Amino acid sequence: MKPKKLFYRILITCIATLSACSEQMNYHEYNDYDKDYVTLNFGNVGGLITTIYLEMDTDFGNYDGAFLGSASDESVYAHRGNQIADFYSGAWSPTNPKNGTWYSSYRGIARCNLFLEEFTGLTFPELQLNSDYPQQMFRYNNYPHEVRFLRAYFYFNLARQYGDVPFSDRVMTAEETNQLTRRPAQEIFDFIIDECDDIKNKIIADYRDLGDMALPSEPAETGRVNRLTVMALKARAALYAASPLFNHDNSQERWHRAALANKELLDACHAANMKLLPNYEALWSRDNYADVSEIIFGRRANSTSNTLETNNFPIGLEGSKGGNCPTQTLVDAYEMQATGLRTDEENSGFDPMNPYAGRDPRFALTIAKNGDEKWPNWNTIPLQTYQGGLHGEPLTGGTPTGYYLKKYLQAATDIRPGTANAFYHTWITYRLGEFYLNYAEAVFNYLESPYATSTEFPMSAVEAVNQTRRRAQMPDFPVGMNNGAFWEKYQNER
Incomplete structure (x- = not known):
């Protein structure tokens, strides 16, 4: 079978499940699909774009309920035998590579390349008399910019995780693919940044403001990639390219580029009246997909679900499984609210007899501890996370750390039969808070002081970090820190 015809088969199979038009409900009756079939109408081509979006990553428990964070010191997965343990048990190896990112990213890239080679420049002459033809063409002509972003996005995920990776920006035969060699990560980052620069002023800026080009009787497609999303990818990629992992000679020009890219995004967000949500918890509320004040782009769910809550609500509650349990290491990272100091620092105000009092407010919004009431909302019994408690070990799935997760979970979700x-649950891909911290890291490394400013960068690294702390009602970073002290506090804030 020819490679392109195989692509068409795969793509149309996906499109068939996504189309909402009654006249397109019998796709599976066809034995073969070609370019003419894909380009039959706007809906078919739009469905192809949707299949590419579906390759974007999330992590609401990709490892049989476990988060990737449970492979680190952030949390522990309560159930033994889960595949997340492969990362730290010695089972993670070339023959067990945990390569979901590799497959999904290259699958997405292949679809992007196919679209850009085979499905651009169409005019749909048979549809020109339709009343919504101008609006549909406007939408279609935006697709190449979306697809170029998505291809760059997939390459970012690959370079971030694997470093040097095979690269192609065209459809290839199997033989050509097998001959590909790895391209240096810095060249991948340069490609991403160049792509973002080229499309940021071509892609739709705001899907809520299309004027006459809005489709009649259809809601604004705010879940699609827009100008700020493109700028966010550029800013994140520039920071990674400047980081010690990839910037081996500590090139100041790379830090300069990263600072500029993140400042450009922050300025654009401010011009769009975006701001940090006053309620940190609202970031993962059931309506966060509709909030555009802080979330730049989120990977939206196709349907409502309570699986995330089922997998992570405290064991001992009807229907719950325990799941990803924050560690004491993560708990200890939360500073004291009154002093802004870590619990192990002198004069922090920490009371070991009342260890959770006076902590960073984000602690109580992120972590459920022993004695917490109304977690979730329908639970009438205070949590007993200690050994032998109603919600602790030795129950199967009982927390091994003494804590349960709150972050990402919606307290109003009821999982009782x-x-x-x-x-709905929306995975936040880019949000404003990240880029204050990204800017702080870049400008600190470029200007070589946490308090330094310049004509180019009037906001210091400290002031950028303080933006996120003020939202949490935490004290500003202290004045007079040396570079090492700032970097330690910055890493903890991050």
Whole structure:
């Protein structure tokens, strides 16, 4: 079978499940699909774009319920035998590479290359008399910019995880693919940044403001990539390219580029009236997909679900499984609110007899501890996370750390069989808070002082970090820190 015809088969199979038009419900009756079939109407081509979006990553428990964070010192997965243990048990190896990112990214890249070679420049002459033809063409002509972003996005995920990776920006035969060699990560980052620069002023800026080009009787497609999303990818890629992992000679020009890219995004977000949400918890609320004040781009769910809550609500509650349990190491990272000091620092105000009092407010929004009430909302018994407690070990799935997760979970979700409900969950890909911290890191390394400013960069690294701390009602970073002290506090804030 020819490679391109194989691509068409795969793509149309996906499109068939995504189309909402009744006249397109019988795709599976066809035995073969070619370019003419894919380009039959706007819906078919739009479905192809959707299949590419579906390759974007999330992590609401990709490892049989476990988060990737449970492979680190952030959390422990409560159930033994889960594949997440492969990362630290010695089972992670070339023959067990945990390569979901590799497959999904290259699958997405292949679809991007196919679209850009085979499906651009169409005019759909048979549809020109349709009343919505101008609006559909406007949408179609934006697709190449979306696809170029998505291809750059997939390459970023690959370079971030694997470093040097095979690269191609065209459809290839199997033989050509097998001959590909790895391209240096810095060249991948340069490609990403160049792509973002080229498309940022071509892609739709705001899907809520299309004027006459809005499709009649259809809601604004705010879940699509827009100008700020493109700028966010550029800013993140520039920071990674400047980081010690990839910037081996500590090139100041790379730090300069990263600082400029993150400042450009922050300025654009401010011009769009974006701001940090006053309620940190609202970032993972059931309505966060509709909030554009802080979230730049989120990977939206196709349907409501309570799987995330089922997998992570405390064991001992009806229907719950325990799941990803924050560690004491993560708990200890939360400073004291009054002093801004870590609990092990002198004069921090920490009371070992009342260890959770006066902590960073983000602690209580992220982590459920022993004695917490109304977690989740329908639970009437204070949590007993200690050994032998109602919600602790030795129950299967009982927390091994003494803590349960709150972050990402929606407290109003009821998982009991008789009263169960479900809500949407949006994986946040880019949000404003990240880029204050990205800017701080870049400008600190470029200007070589946490307090330094310049004509180019009027906001210092400290002031950028303080933006996120003020939202959490935490004290500003202290004045007079040396570079080492700032970097330690910055890493903890991050």
